[in-house]
Amino acid sequence: MVEYLSSSLDPVFHALGDATRRAMLRQLAQSPRSVTELAAPHDMSLAAASKHIKVLESAGLISREVQGRTHTCRLNAAPLASAQEWLSYYEKFWTSRLDALEALLKAEDAAKAKPKSKPQPKSK
Amino acid sequence: MVEYLSSSLDPVFHALGDATRRAMLRQLAQSPRSVTELAAPHDMSLAAASKHIKVLESAGLISREVQGRTHTCRLNAAPLASAQEWLSYYEKFWTSRLDALEALLKAEDAAKAKPKSKPQPKSK
DNA sequence: TCCATATTCAACTTTATGGTTGAATATCTG
């Protein structure tokens, strides 16, 4: 039903790859904020914060309503749903398994074409 | 129980912000692969693919076992769990709600200090 | 040993990122 282009995930994950921007999303999860409010907790110029906001905006993660001189930003979580959808594919790799062990089990499971009796010791 | 540093999400989300790397993770979800095998479907030099693999590796998303001249890469999904955990915070913003509408509702919900009777028409 | 295979390394190019500062623009307010 909900179909997401893989390519549209690029800007979303990219936007999430920065702690400042993730923090801004958390702020917006509380309530809409102006640019100044969003910038306040972060130790950087307003112009820098403005750029981060633009990154979030162009990833579709926030929308902006201009009211006079202030821009009110709101969270738009929809693209996060598509990110989570992408990640959900991998749930089977950690659900109800220890992850390192899981990797081993999964490898043997899936690699039907590659029967390897045991891991070789490192040559170095 | 599982506690993840926000900072460790930076390299994870960054790694996911590239379609080539996401595709490589999908490949590895099928079975472990050598560098050559991982590179094959992607239209780039082996050296470029090798760099992508290194990005995934340093984000902790894959591990590598060197056996002779081939390096076998395996998926390590654990950091994806922490990414999903981060995203899960936002589930409430899309679960059982239309997303645009949801933003509105949520805004009213969370902004207890800001009772706005109805959305203002855009000033522009 | 010789050659092919697997992978990385080094150097380089181009473009993107994240930050700065100072000026510009627009709006609100007395």
Place this chain on the structure above:
DNA sequence: CAGATATTCAACCATAAAGTTGAATATGGA
């Protein structure tokens, strides 16, 4: 209108990213 506030813009800088090519390294196999 004048000044303060909100935000962006433009220019600039330093570093990182993503790709290339060609050489280096290591291993496997005849």
